[in-house]
Amino acid sequence: MRNRGRVLVVDDETSFLAPVSEHLQSQGFDTLTASSGAAALELAQAQHIDVVVTDLRMPGMDGLELLTALKQVDPLVQVVVLTGQAAIESAVEAMRRGAYDYVAKPIRLGDIEAVVRRAMENAVLSRQNRAYREMQRQHRVRIATDIVASSQAMRQILQQAEGFAKTDLPVLIDGETGTGKEVIAEFIHANGERRDLPLTVLDCGSLAENLVDSELFGHEKGAFTGAVDARPGMLEVADGGTLLLDEIGELPLAVQARLLRFLENGTFRRVGGRVEKAVDVRVLAATNRQLDQDVTTGRFREDLYHRLVVFRLTVPPLRERTEDIQPLAETFRDRVCGTRHTVLPFAASAQAALKAHSWPGNVRELLHTVERACFAARLTGATEINLPHLGLPGAHPGAGVDPAMLSLREAEKRHVDIVLKRCDGNRKRAAEVLGVSERQLYRLIQSTDGAQATSA
Known part of the structure; x- marks a missing residue:
């Protein structure tokens, strides 16, 4: 059976420890036991523990003291406390100190198993979230160290980009193909308030015209032939973070109109949908086209262009730096x-x-x-x-x-x-x-x- 994580059961009554640990072990958990708070803390300091199930009332170090000490060892460990009906106030205090949940006595094995499963899921998610945040931090460091800006032109671009990062307004990044527009977008995102959430990229130039609408806004089931399930678009995927619309100059005019509406009021509808959806997304745009000329020729909407060009960065070609x-x-x-x-x-x-x-x-x-x-x-x-x-x-x-x-x-x-x-x-x-x-x-x-x- 696949290991579901490590659980430490703590109680001064050995008649309770054995059946609980055996039951959890039979359900796939790697189970350890300790008959005192001090012994439990020693185990937690020596090896990785995901979930601790502990009685509140124990001689020596009680459950509350153990909870505090465990959180100092590993803030992400999930602690479930066991308490009698007469000690509910202590259980509430344990929750205030960071316990995941409490179970009142008398206790059934099925109840403990259900709480441990939920606590284990929370432990896994918490550790994954910490790992993701660390990965994002390292990514921000890599972006800051990898961008080469020996030329005055690039130093000025980065200085402007750092300033634009402090706002939530759209930024249009233009320049020839291959100049590093996406890297500048990453730099803006990494230095902004949304840096702990992903930068999502939609390459508008690589999509067929009839797919752009669905990719950006999503679609409901049955919205068109082949839409067998509802699917969120990139705006929903990027909710809370930043969305880079790469090669935005390739957007069809009909999609440009819908994008303008979203930029103005923050709401949109999925393709085939009737419900207005609201998301919190910062939009960056990149293009190798001369959008002001496309506005003149009618290829790009003038109102959308002015909405996007609140801030503008033109990345110079390599031959000019x-x-x-x-x-x-x-x-x-x-x-x-x-x-x-x-x-x-x-x-x-x-x-x-x-x-x-x-x-x-x-x-x-x-x-x-x-x-x-x-x-x-x-x-x-x-x-x-x-x-x-x-x-x-x-x-x-x-x-x-x-x-x-x-x-x-x-x-x-x-x-x-x-x-x-x-x-x-x-x-x-x-x-x-x-x-x-x-x-x-x-x-x-x-x-x-x-x-x-x-x-x-």
Whole structure:
């Protein structure tokens, strides 16, 4: 039988301990017993306990004193107290001190089992909630430490975002694809009053037009073909927290009208529903479109645009904040390469190429480039990330990279590769041109991760 959790039964009467512990054990609980408050406290200090069932009246440390001590050891332990009819006031005092429930004597085993089951459920939920809050705290720390803002432009964005986080008003985050709009939304959420609840994301651009309404507002059973059950939408899922509407510029006009109504009065109806529902949600929106131009062309509602643009953040493209490129690349490299291996440095030529590239895909393109470079460098056994590992189009000396800034290893490698290509891969001819023996050429190729070549 699956273990349902650990229960400690405490009573100075052994005739009570045995049948209660045996019954709870038969129902799948891991059961411990103690004949005094002091013995119970010693057990609780030594091992994990979920639920404690204790008599109130015991010699030495009584039930109330044990309850107080147990809560100091583990605030989430659930305590059920047993009391006689004449001691109901003590049971009420126990509840005031944090007991989960009390059971009046005479006691039936079924009653104790039912209360212990409920207390165990509460213990599990309390521990899960604590773990979730800790996970959220760590996530907030990660967001704060992972955002790279070496450039003045990004430092200003984060400063504004931190200010916007203190309000509950909508924020429109725009910028090119891959600039990190969702990361900024996470930063706003993590620094706001709703940070202990989730940030829910709805990607409006990935949904078919006929599904957006249902995904956002939910639907009732039978609202349309295939709606076999009622289903809450993202607004209900995000209740109490924050909802990010990613690519909001892709919303159909009909859904825009319903969203505007929700933003204005906080209520909505599910698709096919008649009941007005109210939720408490902060809405953030992100887009790579020029919404003001879409308003002019009639593609986006003007009233919704003004409702969303109370606060606006425009995340600059990577090419306009070149100071962030190398720190971002190193952050990604540490995350990708450093998980199980020694972190590889970027060669000077690779650093120059990273800075010279225009990054049309912005931060997302940089991330994928670094991932590819780490894999390529490891595959070839390189000791640093060189220019070819990046795989950037046109990344060679003369294409934005100063040849004078190459490392000796990189310059040697490039020269060997060029000679090999000019000699059609013939190592003997290449060795003659380079003024070395074929054995020396082979070692050069191996030491610099040279290109494949054929022997004459």
